[in-house]
Amino acid sequence: xxxxxxxxxxxxxxxxxxxxxxxxxxxxxxxxxxxxxxxxxxxxxxxxxxxxxxxxxxxxxxxxxxxxxxxxxxxxxxxxxxxxxxxxxxxxxxxxxxxxxxxxxxxxxxxxxxxxxxxxxxxxxxxxxxxxxxxxxxxxxxxxxxxxxxxxxxxxxxxxxxxxxxxxxxxxxxxxxxxxxxxxxxxxxxxxxxxxxxxxxxxxxxxxxxxxxxxxxxxxxxxxxxxxxxxxxxxxxxxxxxxxxxxxxxxxxxxxxxxxxxxxxxxxxxxxxxxxxxxxxxxxxxxxxxxxxxxxxxxxxxxxxxxxxxxxxxxxxxxxxxxxxx
Amino acid sequence: xxxxxxxxxxxxxxxxxxxxxxxxxxxxxxxxxxxxxxxxxxxxxxxxxxxxxxxxxxxxxxxxxxxxxxxxxxxxxxxxxxxxxxxxxxxxxxxxxxxxxxxxxxxxxxxxxxxxxxxxxxxxxxxxxxxxxxxxxxxxxxxxxxxxxxxxxxxxxxxxxxxxxxxxxxxxxxxxxxxxxxxxxxxxxxxxxxxxxxxxxxxxxxxxxxxxxxxxxxxxxxxxxxxxxxxxxxxxxxxxxxxxxxxxxxxxxxxxxxxxxxxxxxx
Numbered sequence: 001x002x003x004x005x006x007x008x009x010x011x012x013x014x015x016x017x018x019x020x021x022x023x024x025x026x027x028x029x030x031x032x033x034x035x036x037x038x039x040x041x042x043x044x045x046x047x048x049x050x051x052x053x054x055x056x057x058x059x060x061x062x063x064x065x066x067x068x069x070x071x072x073x074x075x076x077x078x079x080x081x082x083x084x085x086x087x088x089x090x091x092x093x094x095x096x097x098x099x100x101x102x103x104x105x106x107x108x109x110x111x112x113x114x115x116x117x118x119x120x121x122x123x124x125x126x127x128x129x130x131x132x133x134x135x136x137x138x139x140x141x142x143x144x145x146x147x148x149x150x151x152x153x154x155x156x157x158x159x160x161x162x163x164x165x166x167x168x169x170x171x172x173x174x175x176x177x178x179x180x181x182x183x184x185x186x187x188x189x190x191x192x193x194x195x196x197x198x199x200x201x202x203x204x205x206x207x208x209x210x211x212x213x214x215x216x217x218x219x220x221x222x223x224x225x226x227x228x229x230x231x232x233x234x235x236x237x238x239x240x241x242x243x244x245x246x247x248x249x250x251x252x253x254x255x256x257x258x259x260x261x262x263x264x265x266x267x268x269x270x271x272x273x274x275x276x277x278x279x280x281x282x283x284x285x286x287x288x289x290x291x292x293x294x295x296x297x298x299x300x301x302x303x304x305x306x307x308x309x310x311x312x313x314x315x316x317x318x319x320x321x322x323x324x325x326x
Numbered sequence: 327x328x329x330x331x332x333x334x335x336x337x338x339x340x341x342x343x344x345x346x347x348x349x350x351x352x353x354x355x356x357x358x359x360x361x362x363x364x365x366x367x368x369x370x371x372x373x374x375x376x377x378x379x380x381x382x383x384x385x386x387x388x389x390x391x392x393x394x395x396x397x398x399x400x401x402x403x404x405x406x407x408x409x410x411x412x413x414x415x416x417x418x419x420x421x422x423x424x425x426x427x428x429x430x431x432x433x434x435x436x437x438x439x440x441x442x443x444x445x446x447x448x449x450x451x452x453x454x455x456x457x458x459x460x461x462x463x464x465x466x467x468x469x470x471x472x473x474x475x476x477x478x479x480x481x482x483x484x485x486x487x488x489x490x491x492x493x494x495x496x497x498x499x500x501x502x503x504x505x506x507x508x509x510x511x512x513x514x515x516x517x518x519x520x521x522x523x524x525x526x527x528x529x530x531x532x533x534x535x536x537x538x539x540x541x542x543x544x545x546x547x548x549x550x551x552x553x554x555x556x557x558x559x560x561x562x563x564x565x566x567x568x569x570x571x572x573x574x575x576x577x578x579x580x581x582x583x584x585x586x587x588x589x590x591x592x593x
Binding site: 012072073075076099100101103104106107108110111112114115116117118119120132134135136137138139140141142143144145146147148149150184185186187188189190191192193194198199200202203230248249251254255256262263273274280281283284285286287292296297298299300301302303304305306307310311314315318319322 | 355357358359360361363370381382437438439442464465466467468469470471473474477478482483484485486488498500501502503504505506507508509510511512513516521522523552553554555556557558559560561562563566567568569570571572573574575576578579580582583585586587590592593
């Protein structure tokens with residue numbers, strides 16, 4: 001555990017991801033407990049002003065590596081830069097966001113460093129001076145408290161679980177890392193956006209989800225409208241994804257995304273265990289379903305028993321009025 | 327397969343590539359299983375579990391079998407697990423694999439890096455073009471083994487793929503990421519980890535199940551290493567307070583908005 005905390009601050013385009021700031025905040029807390037410095041590693045192309053921002057979230061030192069070939073995640077390029085940074089910093093702990101990038105990269109680092117990795121952690125800290133992480137398994141039906149035999153300790157942190165918090169800004173020192181492109185047999189050709197405006201479910205604050213009760217793909221329009229007024233995005237149950245109504249990237253549940261937004265509105269979703277495990281950690285759950293016996297009413301904070309095609313448009317209309325008045 | 331990634335490759339004459347494909351498959355408890363904590367408080371009680379092929383590996387297997395059907399070649403299933411994994415292996419053979427290697431151990435450590443090292447050890451002496459994994463097991467949710475094995479073997483690895491095509495000693499994969507996908511091209515041999523719906527799994531007929539029992543299975547003993555990840559306690563997640571119904575139909579909407587604003591303070 002001796003040695004600084006090193007956080008991988010993932011970016012998307014020129015911006016840091018929200019999940020990166022969450023990891024930097026969690027890293028700051030851990031560094032304080034351990035009385036060590038917090039280093040942050042940022043990799044990308046055309047990163048803007050990230051030093052000032054990272055200082056606000058508690059980083060002491062920033063290592064930046066920028067190159068036109070680093071704009072999109074290339075596992076072998078990123079791995080080499082991370083291993084170089086690790087050699088230089090000699091961290092006791094490494095934290096990464098549990099994003100598609102973090103989850104791809106972390107195991108590669110762990111096996112090279114011959115140490116252990118705890119993925120998708122929802123809690124990290126010290127117990128008797130030892131690094132301990134809590135992570136869901138069986139899609140969240142149980143929580144495992146794990147320790148890592150080996151050093152450094154590596155963990156990925158589930159997005160939207162740790163809170164990004166600004167503190168008194170630090171005077172952050174910045175060091176630029178040179179990138180020498182390694183030999184690789186892999187080329188990342190292009191990035192294809194689903195929908196440029198749509199935020200990923202794991203990062204959304206509000207999710208309006210539809211299930212079998214929506215009856216067909218055309219009916220998701222009313223959910224898009226409700227999501228828009230709430231500033232959220234639309235999700236779906238497995239039943240509606242398997243029916244081909246929505247893409248898999250919208251699926252919430254055991255074989256889809258695990259989400260923990262501030263507000264989750266489940267529309268026409270029964271709340272089977274497969275779905276429940278993916279969204280039960282939402283802060284507030286609202287359920288709208290015609291069937292009063294639906295399992296979702298057993299754990300929704302606020303339920304309305306009624307027809308989604310009547311209740312959802314009424315809710316959208318009245319929320320517009322509510323926001324209009326304020 | 328999902329929509330074509332590279333239409334130009336599709337129109338090119340492919341010939342028979344005779345691909346050597348290995349798919350790593352293991353058994354997991356069915357996703358509908360209830361999970362109970364064992365009396366030692368440090369593991370889960372597996373007595374009531376019904377086991378199935380890990381769903382993500384079923385997508386990987388189907389993708390492998392489809393590549394074989396298109397390009398020729400053979401599919402080998404590689405399984406690390408106890409004697410009872412035989413059922414899972416038979417199922418995989420019925421679903422189109424040609425042979426299997428079973429690294430059989432009753433007490434292998436529950437640790438992704440140990441699994442990765444044992445699989446890599448076996449694969450070092452195995453010739454392959456395409457190595458397929460599920461992106462994760464639906465039991466431990468670790469999502470580590472595929473990348474680790476690839477790193478140990480020094481082969482490229484593309485994770486969380488939703489599409490895969492092979493031509494001219496190269497593969498093109500579509501990798502699912504937040505808000506979209508990345509198109510990744512790699513030389514072969516290479517490893518891939520399957521996202522849900524990489525390929526729609528088929529059903530095995532009774533005849534295929536019977537025939538599967540005659541396909542060759544090599545049993546070996548895996549070597550285990552010290553664990554790097556150790557579970558010290560298992561807990562149930564904190565329960566949510568029981569649900570409350572605000573009311574019925576459209577009349578309940580004003581009350582819901584009031585509660586979300588004043589009580590939950592989320593709007």
